[in-house]
Amino acid sequence: MPIDNRVATNQPPPLVGHNVVTSDEALVDAVTRHASSEVVADIAVIGEVAGSAEAREHGMLANRFHPELTPYDRYGNRIDEVRFHPSWHWLMERGVGYGLQAAPWESDSPHAHVRRAAGFFAWSQTEPGHGCPISMTYAAIPALRVDDAIAKEWTPRLAAPSYDPGLRPVAQKTGALAGMGMTEKQGGSDVQANLTEARPTSVDGEYTLHGHKWFTSAPMNDVFLVLARAAGGLTCFLVPRVLPSGERNRLAVVRLKDKLGNRSNASSELELDGTWAQRLGDEGRGVRTIIEMVAATRLDCVLGSASLMRRALAEASWHVAHRSAFGGLLADKPLMQNVVADLAVESEAATALGIRLAAAVDDLGDPHEAALRRIALPLAKFWVCKRTPMMVAEALECLGGNGYVEESGMPLLFRESPLNSIWEGSGNVNALDVLRALSREPEALDAWLTEVGRARGEDHRLDRAIEDVLEMLADTTTLEVSSRRLAGRMAACLQGSLLVRFAPAAVADAFCATRLGTDYGGTLGTLPAGTDLRAIVERATPGL
Numbered sequence: 001m002p003i004d005n006r007v008a009t010n011q012p013p014p015l016v017g018h019n020v021v022t023s024d025e026a027l028v029d030a031v032t033r034h035a036s037s038e039v040v041a042d043i044a045v046i047g048e049v050a051g052s053a054e055a056r057e058h059g060m061l062a063n064r065f066h067p068e069l070t071p072y073d074r075y076g077n078r079i080d081e082v083r084f085h086p087s088w089h090w091l092m093e094r095g096v097g098y099g100l101q102a103a104p105w106e107s108d109s110p111h112a113h114v115r116r117a118a119g120f121f122a123w124s125q126t127e128p129g130h131g132c133p134i135s136m137t138y139a140a141i142p143a144l145r146v147d148d149a150i151a152k153e154w155t156p157r158l159a160a161p162s163y164d165p166g167l168r169p170v171a172q173k174t175g176a177l178a179g180m181g182m183t184e185k186q187g188g189s190d191v192q193a194n195l196t197e198a199r200p201t202s203v204d205g206e207y208t209l210h211g212h213k214w215f216t217s218a219p220m221n222d223v224f225l226v227l228a229r230a231a232g233g234l235t236c237f238l239v240p241r242v243l244p245s246g247e248r249n250r251l252a253v254v255r256l257k258d259k260l261g262n263r264s265n266a267s268s269e270l271e272l273d274g275t276w277a278q279r280l281g282d283e284g285r286g287v288r289t290i291i292e293m294v295a296a297t298r299l300d301c302v303l304g305s306a307s308l309m310r311r312a313l314a315e316a317s318w319h320v321a322h323r324s325a326f327g328g329l330l331a332d333k334p335l336m337q338n339v340v341a342d343l344a345v346e347s348e349a350a351t352a353l354g355i356r357l358a359a360a361v362d363d364l365g366d367p368h369e370a371a372l373r374r375i376a377l378p379l380a381k382f383w384v385c386k387r388t389p390m391m392v393a394e395a396l397e398c399l400g401g402n403g404y405v406e407e408s409g410m411p412l413l414f415r416e417s418p419l420n421s422i423w424e425g426s427g428n429v430n431a432l433d434v435l436r437a438l439s440r441e442p443e444a445l446d447a448w449l450t451e452v453g454r455a456r457g458e459d460h461r462l463d464r465a466i467e468d469v470l471e472m473l474a475d476t477t478t479l480e481v482s483s484r485r486l487a488g489r490m491a492a493c494l495q496g497s498l499l500v501r502f503a504p505a506a507v508a509d510a511f512c513a514t515r516l517g518t519d520y521g522g523t524l525g526t527l528p529a530g531t532d533l534r535a536i537v538e539r540a541t542p543g544l
């Protein structure tokens with residue numbers, strides 16, 4: 001038989017046309033557990049579109065054709081606009097339309113935040129960059145609530161499931177988006193170093209801002225929560241891009257960042273020069289006010305990273321289920337089963353923890369849930385985001401050389417993978433925040449103990465890990481230097497507690513052996529012999 005080079009053999013079909021919700025058993029189980037099967041059915045509508053060839057194509061295009069800054073119009077007027085590829089707008093229209101922005105804060109449903117978290121997790125698998133403005137809009141509401149009048153003015157637009165791009169006064173828009181400006185050149189984590197100055201005007205509560213912001217993502221959003229220094233100290237301000245009169249606020253976009261990943265999204269440097277602002281909360285309470293927004297975005301960092309892991313796992317497990325080498329399917333090779341099963345364990349642990357934390361937001365009136373959220377958010381943000389690049393790199397390798405090529409979609413996931421660990425408090429900052437919660441809020445440790453204690457006696461490795469944490473906490477002289485170790489251990493105990501109680505035995509056992517016990521081989525793909533690898537892989541593979 002002559003060789004026909006026009007036809008490829010032994011190449012897997014693209015992973016499209018599947019429902020990213022219903023084909024993800026770990027997600028379905030978590031949403032059913034913390035909400036209901038009705039919520040699963042609701043978000044399955046999002047999962048259907050997210051798995052389509054059309055959505056995949058838009059995700060690729062939005063990253064190939066980067067946003068462009070247009071500082072001036074053709075006549076030389078300063079306009080500071082950013083132009084996006086139509087695929088960005090396609091993605092945004094659906095993400096906002098599905099109510100993944102601030103909609104849950106206005107919902108009567110008892111599971112609105114779980115629904116939104118699972119929808120965000122599923123929809124971000126199309127393309128992660130556009131999740132940024134959607135997340136910030138979700139996260140702005142708890143901070144806005146410090147001021148009734150401001151919250152009343154903005155919440156209906158931020159919560160409306162209507163994507164209405166373009167710079168116009170908010171009163172003329174059917175929906176609006178929010179962003180945040182904290183980081184300056186001389187200090188990001190250390191916001192007390194902020195230099196941007198706020199000068200009161202003659203109108204009570206109104207100021208002009210003078211200074212800069214070194215990172216402000218999604219500068220085409222309608223409104224920003226910005227930190228600046230007023231007479232009473234660091235203060236939070238509300239800065240609209242367009243003033244109620246229709247005039248553009250004095251907010252100059254100096255340039256867009258040329259970033260490693262997150263290419264579809266625009267991240268800008270801003271100059272504030274007489275920028276009109278309304279005070280949000282009291283002078284000197286800026287960090288206290290904006291921390292509410294930061295906390296809510298940290299949840300999305302966990303969900304966004306879990307979503308990257310799931311997409312990477314789905315691609316890896318799909319590939320090995322369709323590719324043969326050395327006389328058989330890769331999925332049947334014991335060592336490849338070990339790799340994919342280990343990826344699946346990591347992904348399920350991240351999914352379970354992310355959805356559990358969203359359930360805490362649905363129930364913030366319950367003191368246990370509120371305290372758990374306080375301690376578990378920085379724990380989870382530290383641990384899940386930190387493990388994502390390693391996990392995505394290993395998933396990429398399952399596709400061999402194809403995984404290194406842009407068309408596979410894996411490089412996009414890999415470039416995005418370190419980001420959630422950096423913004424909204426990078427790794428060390430979150431680990432230190434865990435110590436802050438432990439020292440200032442005794443109920444936080446109680447909440448963690450209660451939560452992990454729900455699985456006590458079920459697995460000796462989990463029991464031992466909980467004891468380890470208590471021993472670490474007892475030695476206060478080494479806490480700061482060991483805070484990453486402590487945060488990681490505490491997060492893994494939370495994941496272990498969820499998996500031991502709710503996941504299939506094979507998944508829970510593999511997790512406890514390698515993440516909590518001493519059976520870790522130094523890389524992924526080193527689950528101990530005797531693990532039911534096939535069961536774990538089958539649970540994780542879309543379409544099987």
Ligand SMILES: Cc1cc2nc3c(=O)[nH]c(=O)nc-3n(C[C@H](O)[C@H](O)[C@H](O)COP(=O)(O)OP(=O)(O)OC[C@H]3O[C@@H](n4cnc5c(N)ncnc54)[C@H](O)[C@@H]3O)c2cc1C
Nearest residue numbers: 180181182183187188189215216217267423424426428429
């Ligand atoms: C793509 C992108 C988009 C962004 N968008 C926004 C945005 O919209 N709005 C916004 O305000 N910011 C934004 N940021 C900025 C981001 O939040 C900051 O970069 C981040 O908070 C870290 O601040 P920094 O860069 O000043 O680093 P630094 O604060 O200088 O930190 C450098 C390193 O030191 C570590 N570190 C800091 N303090 C300690 C300590 N006490 N002990 C030990 N280690 C420590 C940190 O963990 C980090 O690893 C964005 C960043 C990126 C990459």
